[in-house]
Amino acid sequence: MAMTMTQKILAAHAGLDTVKAGQLIMADLDLVLGNDITSPVAINEFNKNGFESIFDKNKVALVMDHFVPNKDIKAAQQCKQCRTFARRFDVTNYFDVGDMGIEHALLPEKGLVAPGELVIGADSHTCTYGALGAFSTGVGSTDMAAGMATGKGWFKVPSAIKFDLVGALKPHVSGKDVILHIIGMIGVDGALYRSMEFSGEGLKSLSIDDRLCMANMAIEAGAKNGIFEVDDITLSYVGERVAREFKVYKADDDAEYDEVYTINLSEIESTVACPHLPENTKLACELEDIVPDQVVIGSCTNGRISDMEAAAKYLAGKHVAKGVRCIIIPATQTIYKECIKRGYIDTFIDAGCVVSTPTCGPCLGGYMGILAEDEIAVATTNRNFVGRMGHITSKIYLASPEVAAATAVAGHIVDPSRI
Amino acid sequence: MKANGYVHKYGDNVDTDVIIPARYLNTADHKELASHCMEDIDKDFVKNVKCGDIMVGGANFGCGSSREHAPIAIKKSGISCVIAKTFARIFYRNAINIGLAILECPEASERIDAGDEVAIDFDTGVITNITKGESYQAEPFPEFIKDIINSDGLMNSLKKA
Numbered sequence: 001m002a003m004t005m006t007q008k009i010l011a012a013h014a015g016l017d018t019v020k021a022g023q024l025i026m027a028d029l030d031l032v033l034g035n036d037i038t039s040p041v042a043i044n045e046f047n048k049n050g051f052e053s054i055f056d057k058n059k060v061a062l063v064m065d066h067f068v069p070n071k072d073i074k075a076a077q078q079c080k081q082c083r084t085f086a087r088r089f090d091v092t093n094y095f096d097v098g099d100m101g102i103e104h105a106l107l108p109e110k111g112l113v114a115p116g117e118l119v120i121g122a123d124s125h126t127c128t129y130g131a132l133g134a135f136s137t138g139v140g141s142t143d144m145a146a147g148m149a150t151g152k153g154w155f156k157v158p159s160a161i162k163f164d165l166v167g168a169l170k171p172h173v174s175g176k177d178v179i180l181h182i183i184g185m186i187g188v189d190g191a192l193y194r195s196m197e198f199s200g201e202g203l204k205s206l207s208i209d210d211r212l213c214m215a216n217m218a219i220e221a222g223a224k225n226g227i228f229e230v231d232d233i234t235l236s237y238v239g240e241r242v243a244r245e246f247k248v249y250k251a252d253d254d255a256e257y258d259e260v261y262t263i264n265l266s267e268i269e270s271t272v273a274c275p276h277l278p279e280n281t282k283l284a285c286e287l288e289d290i291v292p293d294q295v296v297i298g299s300c301t302n303g304r305i306s307d308m309e310a311a312a313k314y315l316a317g318k319h320v321a322k323g324v325r326c327i328i329i330p331a332t333q334t335i336y337k338e339c340i341k342r343g344y345i346d347t348f349i350d351a352g353c354v355v356s357t358p359t360c361g362p363c364l365g366g367y368m369g370i371l372a373e374d375e376i377a378v379a380t381t382n383r384n385f386v387g388r389m390g391h392i393t394s395k396i397y398l399a400s401p402e403v404a405a406a407t408a409v410a411g412h413i414v415d416p417s418r419i
Numbered sequence: 420m421k422a423n424g425y426v427h428k429y430g431d432n433v434d435t436d437v438i439i440p441a442r443y444l445n446t447a448d449h450k451e452l453a454s455h456c457m458e459d460i461d462k463d464f465v466k467n468v469k470c471g472d473i474m475v476g477g478a479n480f481g482c483g484s485s486r487e488h489a490p491i492a493i494k495k496s497g498i499s500c501v502i503a504k505t506f507a508r509i510f511y512r513n514a515i516n517i518g519l520a521i522l523e524c525p526e527a528s529e530r531i532d533a534g535d536e537v538a539i540d541f542d543t544g545v546i547t548n549i550t551k552g553e554s555y556q557a558e559p560f561p562e563f564i565k566d567i568i569n570s571d572g573l574m575n576s577l578k579k580a
Contacts (some may be wrong), residue, residue: 040447041487049574067445074445123508124485140487140513163541189479193508224508278433364484371460377462383483385436387459417431 002252004208005227006195009135009249011120014056021159021256029059030134031112032147033121035103035359035360036064038123040078041141042122043085046148054089055151061093061121062086063103066360068096071367099357101332104113104128104216104300108208109332115248120144120153125300125382127218130227131211133234137225158224160195161186162257165381166277167266172416174310175210176302176380176400179217180271182263184281192222194258197251199229202265208237209306216301217382220278220284225268233316244373269416272378273398276386285401285415292374295408296389297401298356299363302380307401312344314405314416315351326353327362327369365389371396378407420541420565422499422520424471428465428533431477435510438481438489453495461539472499473539475531476505481510490514500539502540502546502557504528518572522546524557539540541565 001016003011010017010253015282039062050201054060062082067075071358074415079096086094093112100106104125107113113134120124122144129136140155147153149153163182183190196218198211206214211228218226228234230248297303297311308330320326328348330336336358339345362369363381371377377397381388384396397413406416435461446452457464474493480503481489490513493501500520514521519542527546531537535550536558544559560568570576 027499037444038485041491044447044575065442072445078445078447122485122487126484126485138485138486138509140516140517142487142510143512145572146577157472167522188482189505189507192479192505212578217564219509222482222507325421326547364436366441366444383436385434385483388436414497 001255002254004195004255005197005249005251006160006180006225006228007157009118010155010157019157023157024154025157026152026154027118029120029147029151029153030117031059031061031119032144033061033063033107033123033126034144035066035101035123036052036068036082037066038122038141038144039082042148043081043146045142045145046382051149054139054148057090058092059151060148061107062091063095063106064097064100065102065358066364068100068359069357069368070357099130099333102300102303102360104302105331107214108132108262109334114123114238114242114244114246116246120147124219125216127223127225128212128216128300130215130225131217131240133228133230134281135225135227138219158193158195158233159189160197160256162260163196164260164262165198165265166200166262167199167264168205169265169268173268173270174400174402174403175206175213177268177271178263178265179214179414180273180278180281180398181268183217183221183278184271186221188220188277188279189222191218192198194223195285196221196223196226198226203229203231205265207306208233209304212304213301220382266409270400270403270417272413273384274404275384275395278384278398283415284399284413285418287397287413290376290397290413291411292324292407294369294377295324295404296362296369296372296377296381297381297404298329299360299381300331300332301382302401303329303335305335307380308335308339308344310401310406312347313401315353316347318350318351318409320408324411326408327360328353329356333356360413373390378404378413380404420569422471422539424473424499424537425469425532426533426537427468427474428531429460429476432479432482433476434483435481435486436483439486439492444486444488445474449491449495451462452492456492456496466495468496468498471499472497472523473537474498474501474502475503475528478505480506485509487513487517490517490519492498494519499510502527509572515567516573518570519567520568522557524555526549527555530555
């Protein structure tokens with residue numbers, strides 16, 4: 001029976017020749033991920049159930065990234081609980097202050113995810129790794145606890161929507177614009193329970209960072225996972241980072257899809273999601289009267305080196321507009337160092353931005369950039385729900401790093417192609 | 420397995436950030452989480468909710484983060500069941516895993532108003548609106564889901580097994 005790429009990976013991990021949409025399966029996990037918010041709940045469940053071991057100390061990843069360096073005593077207690085658990089079970093991939101990064105930027109960078117693998121994470125943006133041709137999906141803490149103990153998880157096999165990518169991105173446009181455009185088109189529940197599979201000749205114009213950003217936001221369309229066909233760009237990225245063997249899966253030519261969309265990348269313009277849902281998209285050029293109090297460039301969506309490069313391009317030799325606070329957060333230590341090496345940090349600071357150590361902080365309204373009453377942010381993050389970045393009357397506009405950096409300089413939302 | 424209570428009604432796309440804002444995620448204490456449940460869209464919810472009450476939402480209920488703190492906060496606040504047109508998938512899975520009953524039923528989601536008294540029979544999937552004198556049919560839970568909810572969550576049901 002013909003299968004989608006996701007279905008093939010699930011079948012292989014369940015030890016089955018084929019699976020079909022709707023089927024319930026028990027599958028082997030290649031990696032189980034948690035962070036400092038979700039792991040404590042998982043550890044409590046793990047302990048409550050009396051588990052004495054984890055299934056594989058190399059296949060559990062614990063990343064302290066949401067509220068670290070610890071924002072308050074309670075956050076410190078939560079990290080301490082994770083640290084104690086990691087020591088108890090000798091977890092190889094435990095990342096704390098000093099070597100941590102934002103989990104979904106860090107894991108691919110460390111070579112912890114390869115094509116064809118099956119990853120669950122107690123973080124909704126775990127779907128990011130689909131960019132590398134893996135099946136990865138967000139789960140809750142109880143699933144994480146059971147996964148750490150048994151190395152297995154149950155899944156309902158999803159059907160899929162296919163996105164056939166054609167054309168090539170214009171300058172000033174990046175993966176963020178493409179995924180915002182798609183979410184605007186299908187809605188925040190447009191892919192509910194389903195896979196979003198990306199393929200087509202347009203892939204050639206999408207860097208790994210573009211793909212990681214797009215797969216990252218599959219959850220914002222309700223999808224179970226987003227996944228990209230593996231090509232030379234993927235193999236070259238993974239080849240530099242992954243030593244173990246992996247298997248590349250490709251969808252059958254006659255695989256069934258609920259829907260097929262052709263996306264012409266050449267037609268995508270700079271796109272912004274207005275408050276309070278990622279589906280409320282408009283073109284950046286339609287929003288030039290929006291004046292932000294804060295610009296945030298970073299997060300698991302857009303804190304990678306190409307995002308920093310894009311920001312530096314618009315900030316070089318310029319200064320952030322009066323009244324705008326611009327916060328830039330390279331997503332990992334490696335990216336941070338690369339920013340130093342390339343002179344981006346100088347560029348950012350000279351432009352009047354503040355640069356932070358890696359953290360999820362402002363994206364989820366944790367700390368390091370909370371909004372006051374009625375304030376407006378333009379952010380490269382992934383959610384603009386009510387109160388997401390602070391006060392419940394504050395507003396978030398989601399944008400690409402190009403739009404965000406250009407906006408910080410202009411003092412209002414701007415289409416970077418018009419600069 | 421049955422539930423009976425008064426309804427707290429919300430719209431489409433109720434997200435996990437309004438169910439339990441991230442600023443309170445520096446704790447995993449169930450009671451503390453429940454004390455902030457829904458406060459960003461309904462600051463009186465915590466004051467008004469009574470044990471056994473029912474929450475009704477529209478489409479894509481629970482969208483956003485994977486935080487299990489969201490269904491935990493709802494459950495600990497006293498809500499006996501959430502009815503919605505559709506649920507976001509991670510929320511759906513988390514709710515069942517922690518033993519919070521949830522039902523997808525577009526008709527109930529549309530017809531039920533805030534304050535209605537509603538009774539639910541989980542064995543048959545029948546949702547009765549006592550106030551309006553109507554009933555709606557949801558898909559009843561399969562046995563293993565009932566078992567998880569009756570055991571107060573997946574971990575407890577595994578322990579029993």
